[in-house]
Amino acid sequence: MFALLRLSVIGFIVLSIVYIFVSFYSRAKRRGKLEAAWDRGDRDGDWRVDEEDKAGGPFVDRDAYIADGMKKYDGSLRPKLILGVYVVPVFAIGLLIYLTNFA
Amino acid sequence: MVYVKWIFVSLFWLFVLATLHYTLPQNDIVRIADTYEKRIDFGENSIFWAAPDVGNDTTTVNRDVFFIQTIQQNDRPLVYRNEDTGWGWPPYFKFDTSNLQAEATDFKSTKEAAQWVAVRHYGWRNEFLSIFPNAVGVKKVEGPDVRIIPWFNIVFLTVFFAIVWAIWVRWKRFRAARIDPLLDDASDAWDRVEAGTSERRSRLSRWFRSWRGPDSRN
Structure with a gap:
């Protein structure tokens, strides 16, 4: 059981490093896209709706536009999909155990 | 300085390729002559041996290891060890060593009435280090000329x-x-x-x- 514990601990550490890298990479990628979209003048029809500006209106500030886009990104499916970094290896190991020993 | 850099780069890639060659599964078409077990006292070659059966004591300095003696198509011998890899390296997650030994023994055949089998294994045979490839699976095949496409290796690489x-x-x-x-x-x-x-x-x-x-x- 010690070997299984060792595999779990080392696997968790390695996958966490991968997860952190992929998360940061994906966020940086999205931020770059938002910046490029703002600079092109192509704002995907995004309109500001918040406490100060209930009525809504076009973004006037680049930082506000990017902050809003990043907030939408954090709530989207993509950051949750990155959790697959933990899930996929566990299933791969399960499949491998079945194929090696019981198939 | 350019030469030093390239020597380091080639050494690194040589090491990576050697590791892949050692670790990835390969199939040999062989005839099983016999199976046996032998007590092994691990020496300087200990890195080339896997683990005791999962569940057994892991702190012993020596143990019995299963072996599978086979003859290749060119009549030259090839001996496999048969060990659990368990939860360790390489990640084959092999726990069925004793079952595999039973299957291998069941395939025993003579030179006259040869029963060819494909032995899936990883590792190297080296006489100077006394190391053996570790058998992972054994499967009956039609004849000595069967060609097995290594799909796993193609996808993995x-x-x-x-x-x-x-x-x-x-x-x-x-x-x-x-x-x-x-x-x-x-x-x-x-x-x-x-x-x-x-x-x-x-x-x-x-x-x-x-x-x-x-x-x-x-």
Whole structure:
């Protein structure tokens, strides 16, 4: 059981490093896209709706536009999909155990 | 310096390829002559042996290891060990060593009435180190000329080198965008320092020359 514990601990550490890298990479990628979209003048029809500006209106500030886009990104499916970094290896190991020993 | 760099790079890739060659599964078409077990006292070759059966004591210094004696198509012998890899390296997650030994023994055949089998294994046979490839699976095949397409290795190596390439490209892009400008700045600054000192030096030498009178100027 010690070997299984060792595999779990080392696997968790390695996958966490991968997860952190992929998360940061994906966020940086999205931020770059938002910046490029703002600079092109192509704002995907995004309109500001918040406490100060209930009525809504076009973004006037680049930082506000990017902050809003990043907030939408954090709530989207993509950051949750990155959790697959933990899930996929566990299933791969399960499949491998079945194929090696019981198939 | 360029040579030193390339020697290190080739040594690194040689090591990576050797590790892959050792670790990835391969199939041999062989005839099983016999199976046996032998007590092994692990010496300097201990890194090339796997683990005791999962669940057993892992702290013993020696143990019995199963072996499978086979004969290849070219009549040369090839001996496999048969050990659990358990939860350790390489990640085959093999726990069914004793079952595999039973299957292998069941396939025993004579030279006259040969029963050919494909032995899936990893590892190397080396007589000088007394190391043996570890059998992972055994499967009956039609004859000695059966060709087995290594689908797992094809997929694994494709994905592996795709990931290496993807990381490499991004690292190069990152270096071009973030690190090279810093180095350029540094070398620019150094150029300015050098230009400044040579300017000062020439001013100094002009002053020295002025001691020797106007006609010594050249």
